[in-house]
Amino acid sequence: MAERKLRLGIAGLGRGFTVMLPTLALHPRLDLVAAVDTRPAAGVQFEADFGGTSYTSVEGMCAEADIDAIYVATPHQFHAEHTEIAARAGKHILVEKPMALTISDCTRMMDAAAVAGVHLIVGHSHSFDAPILEARRLIESEKFGPPRLINAMNYTDFIYRPRRPEELDTAQGGGVVFSQAAHQIDIARLLGGGLVETVYATTDNYDAARPTEGVYSAFLKFADGVVATLTYSGYGRFDSDEFTDWLGESGVVKNPANYGSARRALAEIDNMDAEAVLKADRAYGGPKGASPPRALPKNKSHEHFGLFVVSCTRGDIRPGPDGVRVYGNDGIETFTLAPPVVPRSEVIDELYAAVFDDVAPLHSGAWGRATLEVCRAVLQSADEGREVRLNYQVAARAMTGDA
Ligand SMILES: NC(=O)c1ccc[n+]([C@@H]2O[C@H](COP(=O)([O-])OP(=O)(O)OC[C@H]3O[C@@H](n4cnc5c(N)ncnc54)[C@H](O)[C@@H]3O)[C@@H](O)[C@H]2O)c1
Known part of the structure; x- marks a missing residue:
């Protein structure tokens, strides 16, 4: 039986997403199906590159897209809000570092994930x-x-x-x-x-x-x-x-x-x-923006x-x-x-194990808050x-x- 793939939605198609592109494009247990960015050009490229759907708001994506988890790669100040939206919609969350800007926002995010019964992982970090x-x-x-x-x-x-x-x-x-x-x-x-x-x-x-x-x-x-x-x-x-x-x-x-x-x-x-x-x-x-690699880097x-x-x-x-x-x-x-x-495969492996095998992540919300x-x-x-x-x-x- 073919291995189940994790269906991922992306919030924020900027530099953080770009440095994760080789991981996201090449990880064999991942399907990129949805994305949202306030720059329309990024959504257009996402649909062309991945055949997924681009949305105009994180709420819309979380409500409509058939996704298991969301990767929050918007600027730091939006991490708490976008994590809460995803948790309320029952989606697991991978949120970029730093987890948020304040301890109280980190706590909000942990509480939202706990109430919804979803996993919250903070990463990528090195x-x-x-x-x-x-x-x-x-x-x-x-x-x-x-x-x-x-x-x-x-x-x-x-x-x-x-x-x-x-x-x-x-x-x-x-x-x-x-x-x-x-x-x-x-x-x-x-x-x-x-x-x-x-x-x-x-x-x-x-x-x-x-x-x-x-x-x-x-x-x-x-x-x-x-x-x-x-x-x-x-x-x-x-x-x-x-x-x-x-x-x-x-x-x-x-x-x-x-x-x-x-x-x-x-x-x-x-x-x-x-x-x-x-x-x-x-x-x-953008005109000088990256494209997803088609093969593993040598x-x-x-x-x-x-x-x-x-x-x-x-x-x-x-x-x-x-x-x-x-x-x-x-x-x-x-x-x-x-x-x-696959570069940074450890990030997706940790997310996948949490979502499908309920393995407690190393880089949990409590861990990210402590950092x-x-x-x-x-x-x-x-x-x-x-x-x-x-x-x-x-x-x-x-x-x-x-x-
Ligand atoms: N782990 C890493 O190696 C790494 C590298 C770079 C950035 N990051 C992290 O990624 C996050 C984003 O930083 P960046 O450098 O990519 O910034 P960026 O400005 O390059 O990208 C942010 C993207 O989010 C979009 N955006 C802004 N507000 C939005 C909203 N409300 N809804 C949807 N999209 C929105 C912007 O249009 C932009 O495309 C930060 O938390 C940063 O720390 C991590």
Whole structure:
């Protein structure tokens, strides 16, 4: 008997959707049947690419489309509303990171899913990356002793990618903490067990023309004695992909000769309207927008989110694009992973298992809320110059049966 496919509707056909396109187009257990976006051109392209139906509102799609689940990839500020609409219609939900902008919105979303009896999963985040999940399994095995120290670092050009105005306004969810710490913190929490007790952090802005924070440095203390130091800079100068032989975040080799290209492209325009046009041109449905791939990509490594080293008492664990290396007393052990067949398939696999086999997801609503709480604590600590204590943390669900 043919395996049942998960029928998915999409809310938001922008950049988040575009980076998920290879996954959504190629995952064998998925059917893309419906979508909604406020840009009509995106709906037109969706119907041409997938033969699905495009709608003009999330309510309309959830009421009319024959879908099992919805992928909410609208801007952060709409995640709570669109999740509630989907839950009320009895649809399972995969919602992009960050889960929402406030703890109360996250709680609303969890409550809506619980009342409706549907699953709520927060992702994609890079804590779904296979090498991170493998590192988590190795930590759970206790072969190298308990984790004590996590060091993470990522340098990108995030600040100079074309933006909507609210993406440059922290009060509306802009800046690197809501969008990028949501990845780095999610990974650190998974590797460190999940239960962050306190956060001390600083943020900074080096460019008045991009009026939101572009860097942060955070120190996390976990309940069981693990500590994590997280560094992020999005100003497009040093690029930490130099540490992975120029394998980029998406697992594809990038050309270091393109140094500074994001900043140069923006320098040619001088206002937010022109920036919005640049963004729309590159968006799905726009003249320079992406199309779904027809075949599996070749020579692709696993995705990554910069450097992570987890020091356990008997070994240092380092996930990388091809697997995990463990630096022990007597040498280096390599746990090589087969290259990905479908990029980010882990996200759909987790959703599929929740929807059809009722498997409790690792990246549940409670998990996503706890990560958002740490993101908010980074901003609060930087603002108030003090250590912030947390209240909504949850432990990472064990990945191995008897862990
Ligand atoms: N996990 C990842 O790798 C990743 C990458 C990029 C973005 N994202 C996430 O995706 C979400 C969207 O960000 P983005 O960068 O794609 O933004 P974007 O502006 O590129 O795309 C948002 C899309 O939503 C549409 N939209 C806006 N309001 C809508 C509404 N009310 N109903 C239907 N459609 C609406 C817009 O027209 C646009 O096409 C964010 O939460 C972001 O964090 C995740």
